[in-house]
Amino acid sequence: MKKILIFLGVVVVLFAGLAIVNNASTSKKVEGNPFEKSSLHPETIKQLDNPNYQNIILPEELKSSLDADESMTVYFYQPTCPACVEASPIIVPMTADMGIDLKLYNLLEFNEGWAEHNIQSTPTVIHYQDGQEAGRVEGLYPEEQYNLWFEQVKALD
Template identity: 45%
Template sequence: MQKKILVFVGVIVLLFVGLYVVIEYKNNQAVENSDNPYGDKELHQGTIDQLDDPNYGNQIMPDELSESIESGDPVTVYFYDPLCVHCQNTTPYLVPLAEDNNVDMKKMNLREFQDQWNAYGIESTPTLIHFENGEEQGRIVGQRPEGEFQQFFDQYVVAE
């Protein structure tokens, strides 16, 4: 009887190990076969799942954002978390809206770059900020109706 239990437990352990190996292989393939802007950074699963989603292209890395702001160039940044349900609801209409308005909206993945929460005073996601002349010009926080994002673009970005 004890032998059967050990065999059963052994089979279960092997199945879990096999499942882990398959998932790791799948994730590695996804990272290698996509246009991965994060380089060799160890990515969270939520980020891996979004690598091939065109709504999450145009990523900006922390150093690039800092340089853009310091140079005084205008930059509009969408701060999001891949696991945030409000971001998942907002992104599908915000990204096309930005494109329709010819806004080069950069995206900052706060799941991958946790230190950026404090660097830019982000309290919740999604957060959209427009910087110009080295300073924040406008901010919109949370899941909002499309019209509010349009007003934000009209006021801070498109008017330029």
């Protein structure tokens, strides 16, 4: 009986140690993140260093920009969305090449974006002209279709 208790004690200490190390590692990764949150979903953490997910816009920034009647293009995505993971390497570099400052809004971290911007599915890209929605594209499309849509957006500016 004594051996079982000692064994169980060692197992509990090992698991506690692993939890502490994992928590410290995650905290270090989350430190200074562009979402300004103390904890992030694991899939968001995986994308922190990905060049396709760097031009983040926060809900407050988006609201103040739209309230100021600014024009902008915003990509609403979720790191857990397979279509977003497929679309991002297409549309993020494409918009950069076209000179479009594409802002990225992470709906997994900021759920309020779904209702506030009438998002039905991801990926969704919305172009705002003078603070008002001027057009949107929802879903995963071939590169040529994205290109045509972004050309129309570029023509608006």
